[in-house]
Amino acid sequence: MGKEESNTDDKQIKINKWDYLALKNTLDDAVKEVLITKYNHVEDFSLIDYRLLICTFAVLVAGFALGWDFFNPFPKSRFVLTVCVALYFITMGAITLYTTYMEKGIFAVTLERDESGFNPDVVWEASSYIKKHTGMYYLTMVRKDAVGVDVREREISKSVANYFDDEGTLCQDVVENEVTKMREAVLKLKKIE
Amino acid sequence: MFDGFLNDLKHMNKRQFLYQVLCFGMIISSALMVWKGLMVFSGSKSPIVAVLSGSMEPAFHRGDILFLTNYEEEPVRVGEIVVFKIEGRDIPIVHRILKLHEKSNGTIKFLTKGDNNSVDDRALYAPGQQWLEKSAMVGRARGFLPYVGIVTILMNEYPKIKYAVLACLGLCVLLHRE
Numbered sequence: 001m002g003k004e005e006s007n008t009d010d011k012q013i014k015i016n017k018w019d020y021l022a023l024k025n026t027l028d029d030a031v032k033e034v035l036i037t038k039y040n041h042v043e044d045f046s047l048i049d050y051r052l053l054i055c056t057f058a059v060l061v062a063g064f065a066l067g068w069d070f071f072n073p074f075p076k077s078r079f080v081l082t083v084c085v086a087l088y089f090i091t092m093g094a095i096t097l098y099t100t101y102m103e104k105g106i107f108a109v110t111l112e113r114d115e116s117g118f119n120p121d122v123v124w125e126a127s128s129y130i131k132k133h134t135g136m137y138y139l140t141m142v143r144k145d146a147v148g149v150d151v152r153e154r155e156i157s158k159s160v161a162n163y164f165d166d167e168g169t170l171c172q173d174v175v176e177n178e179v180t181k182m183r184e185a186v187l188k189l190k191k192i193e
Numbered sequence: 194m195f196d197g198f199l200n201d202l203k204h205m206n207k208r209q210f211l212y213q214v215l216c217f218g219m220i221i222s223s224a225l226m227v228w229k230g231l232m233v234f235s236g237s238k239s240p241i242v243a244v245l246s247g248s249m250e251p252a253f254h255r256g257d258i259l260f261l262t263n264y265e266e267e268p269v270r271v272g273e274i275v276v277f278k279i280e281g282r283d284i285p286i287v288h289r290i291l292k293l294h295e296k297s298n299g300t301i302k303f304l305t306k307g308d309n310n311s312v313d314d315r316a317l318y319a320p321g322q323q324w325l326e327k328s329a330m331v332g333r334a335r336g337f338l339p340y341v342g343i344v345t346i347l348m349n350e351y352p353k354i355k356y357a358v359l360a361c362l363g364l365c366v367l368l369h370r371e
């Protein structure tokens with residue numbers, strides 16, 4: 001990477017294009033960026049925050065077990081350890097359930113504020129996955145009104161090669177185009193009865 | 194390669210970074226809780242130990258891994274292979290029980306010897322100590338797996354390998370975004 005290049009645009013994101021996770025994370029961030037900066041959506045962190053909360057709880061349980069066992073060496077700490085171990089693995093199960101059934105690959109939940117302030121917020125959920133060995137990036141956008149009656153959904157799949165150049169630099173404008181098109185398509189969709 | 198890692202880190206926001214740290218914490222906690230779970234299950238402070246010496250050959254060789262249990266209700270008998278700790282020594286010893294005295298109130302005293310040693314263990318015990326008591330026992334050998342413990346021996350003898358491996362794993366987990 002030349003020095004001039006980094007001087008011209010500090011925000012350019014260059015990644016290792018053979019790394020699926022890096023590709024997905026970069027694209028996800030870019031999509032979210034478009035929703036927030038271009039359409040003035042407000043990000044709703046509650047989905048992520050709950051996951052962080054469960055994870056923190058699991059780590060705290062383990063830390064507590066370690067501390068308790070340190071101050072009350074083993075045979076004495078048996079009961080507390082049993083409880084902690086059981087609690088820890090239940091929490092781990094809960095995290096797995098949460099990520100598979102609640103998050104389902106949703107990487108961004110954003111709220112579209114009604115400027116007049118009369119109507120409640122509209123929720124946009126963006127989720128994605130990359131199919132391994134095909135390099136296809138599946139992006140789904142869901143628009144929900146506040147009561148959840150009007151749910152519109154659209155999915156596109158495009159090769160990751162569309163969004164990155166040969167060097168692995170993200171083409172932000174392509175992402176922005178795609179998101180714009182998708183958003184309009186979702187808005188045009190008829191209400192699913 | 195390392196560039197990519199740092200790149201990942203640079204583009205994370207607060208929550209992603211926190212999640213990264215938590216993931217690292219959960220990997221460590223999982224290992225810890227599996228260990229504690231084994232402790233509860235086996236009743237022994239160290240349910241898995243590696244054999245570090247050849248004093249029990251041909252039963253156990255250097256580098257074997259032993260699974261221990263230490264259930265209170267099971268009586269200790271002569272001929273059993275036990276792992277015990279001696280005051281003033283960090284590393285527990287795996288040897289066979291040679292003699293055993295049992296009192297009616299349940300307390301026991303025992304003498305141990307390595308199968309491959311020519312004399313009993315009194316020379317190994319703390320100065321003046323003739324017998325071991327139940328509190329010195331870490332557990333009884335219940336099963337073994339050959340060769341796996343060689344990794345432990347290597348890491349103990351060359352601590353640099355241990356730190357290098359730990360540092361590499363830690364960096365990978367911390368820097369590589371989930």
